[in-house]
Amino acid sequence: MKKYILILSICLIAIVNETGAQTDNQQKQLHYWNDIDGYIKEQSRQSFLLIDQILNENPPTTNLSLIRKSALFNMDAILHDPRLDNNEVLYEFLDIRIKKINEALKKPVGEGLMIYKLYNDAFIIRTKSVTVAFDLFRGGRANEKPLISDALINEIVNQCDIMFVTHAHGDHADKVVADMFTKTGKKIIVPTGLWEGVSPNIRQLRSDQILDEKIELGKNKVLQVKIIPGHQGALANNIYVVTTPEGFTVAHTGDHDTKADFDMIAKIKGRPSVDVLFTTCWFIPLEELVNLFDPQLLITGHENELNHSIDHRESYWLNDVRAAKVNQKKVFMTWGEAFRYSK
Secondary structure (H helix, E strand, C coil), X not given: CHHHHHHHHHHHHHHHHHHHHHHHHHHHCCXXXXXXXXXXHHHHHHHHHHHHHHXXXXXXXXXXXXXXXXXXXXXXXXXXXXXXXXXXXXXXXHXXXXXXXXXXXXXXCCCCEEEEECCCCCEXXXXXXXXXXXXXXXXXXXXXXXXXXXXXXXHHHXXXXXXXXXXXCCCCXXXXXXXXXXXXXXXXXXXXXXXXXXXXXXXXXXXXXXXXXXXXXXXXXXXXXXXXXXXXXXXXXXXXXXXXXXXXXXXXXXXXXXXXXXXXHHCCCCCCCCCEEEEECCCCCHHHHHHHHCCCEEXXXXXXXXXXXXXXXXXXXXXXXXXXXXCCEEECCCCCEEEEECC
16 A cells, blocks of 8 residues: 555656646746847747737638738738748748648539639649649748648649649749659649659640640640740740639739730730739739739739848738739738639
8 A cells, every 4th residue: 555655646746846847937938038039939929820810710802801911911020030030930830821721622622713822922723623733832942941841742732633833943943842743643834944854744835925735634624724935034934824624714924024025915815814813922013914914813922932031022011012003803812821713
């Protein structure tokens, strides 16, 4: 009996000690004196948790509410502080956000066109018949830990049918992601000069004129695709206009920034009519590019690209200013969000 009492006493002492240690740790967190980095990190973590909650309760719509605008603008403020670059708090936030897309892709899609925004200029569109990715990018600099884990992005790739890559810059053309597609026999469409000879599943398409392509993804699953030869400076940048079997048409301009191509872009206006335009948020004047496509809906990309210096990370408050003269409906989406578009 004394033996059991002794064992019980030891266990109780251990529990008390552990509880005391937890209390001490919690008490330490009430002060951050002489720990500026710890303070910034924890303040950012708490802000991210609140932002995530606000965004979940106020999903993207064509009418930007004050509370949603406040959450997006607060994201800008945090993400323009380089002290958080490559910090665990940032990884945690992105992981929470991108996992929402992974889970959504596993559920029935329903009616209409589902649009998912990942990191940077990466989008996925989904109908009942097809799941199409554009410029999937894990984030982060070369030779550093990616912002989105390989395991998570691989799960997302497994649920896609095809990927379109607009141009060769590393924040749009992620070779690791491309390998995930090709290893499972899935197609990737890229401009000429990118990943030549890497895989028979990577198809280089580019011309000095607009290309019309039919891309088969399986029985009764055919994409109608127009490829416009755009540019970012001197770099080839394909502009894709993709129509799903259900008749939804989306255009993705990548990092196109050259007004000299406007005459070429204008040739496709209304043929077919564009439902959703994905374009970079920093094109100026934004309304001129949008009017060339005249979409039913504008969705911008490239906000808060953390590879850039803070002056070119692009912010949602700047989106609000730049898009003020856009007459078409617009939605400001951020990482890990979904939007359902209907005709």
